[in-house]
Amino acid sequence: MLLDACDGGTQCARETMKSFIKICVAMLALHTSGHVFAGGEGWLTDIDAAKKSASESKKDLLIDFTGSDWCGWCIKLNDEVFKHDAFKAGVKDSFVLVEIDFPRDKGKLPEDARKRNTELGEKYAVQGYPTILLCDAEGKPYASTGYQEGGPEKYVAHLNELRTNKTRRDEAFAKAEKLSGPEKARMLVSALDAMKLDAKVVDNFYGDVAEQIRAADPKDATGFVKKADSGKRLEAFQKSLQEFGAKRDHDGALALVDKTLKEGGFDSEATVQLMMTRSAIFASIGKFDEALKAVDEAKALVSDGPMNPMIDQFRKRLEQGRDEAAKKAPEAGEGKKGE
Known part of the structure; x- marks a missing residue:
């Protein structure tokens, strides 16, 4: 879990x-x-x-x-x-x-x-x-x-x-050199998007490109700054979540997720990540009904989006976990009765 x-x-x-x-x-x-x-x-x-x-x-x-x-x-x-x-x-x-x-x-x-x-x-x-x-x-x-x-x-x-990612990256960087303003920013964003890297990796290795985007697009017409800020918030969230996990503090972890969701400001994909995290925490403490409800709420948010297959797969795992827990419950009861 x-x-x-x-x-x-x-x-x-x-x-x-x-x-x-x-x-x-x-x-x-x-x-x-x-x-x-x-x-x-x-x-x-x-x-x-x-x-x-x-x-x-x-x-x-x-x-x-x-x-x-x-x-x-x-x-x-x-x-x-x-x-x-x-x-x-x-x-x-x-x-x-x-x-x-x-x-x-x-x-x-x-x-x-x-x-x-x-x-x-x-x-x-x-x-x-x-x-x-x-x-x-x-x-x-x-x-x-x-x-x-x-x-x-x-x-x-x-x-x-996957090697074609580098070709698309380099071609976009070359085109961006001939552009200015939001057009340049969009081309640089397309270069970063082509690689499909985690935000932290982009920060660590393409910080200079991020600065060029900010300079070329001060009004954030590309939405790059908003997305980057969202990524940093998620990174801080994950770090805090790991701390709760190390302490086995499920209540604290749930409170953190609920607080982060309430604050909002994330795109739908990030929001689904948070909701799925909430589901996983419920499952880890055996609250499968709550976990399944959280999964269904996440799926409703993205309807027919590309994340649906993963959500459906996770839901099946939760159902299996619920069924296995239900089978073990009577066995545990019989054990106590015979003591």
């Missing part, structure tokens, strides 16, 4: 709320450095060395943020994709592969490497595992993905499709 610090809960959250959810995994293969690599040989762990190699070979970076000894979805991704020759052959001319590992066994990485990886996770705003980022040779992300079923060939095709 949302307030549970587990990989399953994280994935559920990301699948149902915008893209909050992704989970991790890893398998082991020996490397001369003594570190174990999920995808086997051919993966670097030094981001600076990887950027240098990418620049010299005119390739992009594929960065895998993984948990090599605990993350189930990362292990699936490795087993089904990364360790296969078809994957390695499919990406060798396009990407320098980088593994940023977050193992639970602290003995798998020296302290300096764990510290460096933590800093990279924060810089790239990683929220779940596996997070796969495609970046240019300078380390600027232009696409994000995670586990995809279908095997190595299909995954390579997926990556190649």
Whole structure:
């Protein structure tokens, strides 16, 4: 559930709320450095060395943020994709592969490497595992993905499709240089939108572009500033929610969600995220009727929007959880009766 610090809960959250959810995994293969690599040989762990190699070979970076000894979805991704020759052959001319590992066994990485990886996770705003980022040779992300079923060939095709994000980004940046005012701002916004990155990633890597948009569009005709401010509010909300989760304070978490919803000022997608969060908290304390009601309210807000399939999927999970809880209740009662 949302307030549970587990990989399953994280994935559920990301699948149902915008893209909050992704989970991790890893398998082991020996490397001369003594570190174990999920995808086997051919993966670097030094981001600076990887950027240098990418620049010299005119390739992009594929960065895998993984948990090599605990993350189930990362292990699936490795087993089904990364360790296969078809994957390695499919990406060798396009990407320098980088593994940023977050193992639970602290003995798998020296302290300096764990510290460096933590800093990279924060810089790239990683929220779940596996997070796969495609970046240019300078380390600027232009696409994000995670586990995809279908095997190595299909995954390579997926990556190649995502590489077109960089082309659209660069073309829009070039066009924006010839424009001014709101037209320039709109072109720059289109460049950022083409990459579909989290707001925090945009802040960390494209802050200069954001400043250009603000300068070219002081009246915010593009709505970029409003959306950015909304994103920062959501980020602060998520941080506070994690604090309540760490304390297992469900009542406090619900109060935070209700307060944030009441304050308003979000677009429909962000509002649905908040409402789905509310549903997940209710489910985590066994209040499935309230959780289902919250899901239905979220769906009513977006009617036939693109988030509906995710909402429907989450509702089915809630129904399953409710049914399982109902089955366990009589069993618990029988146990007490026989005591």
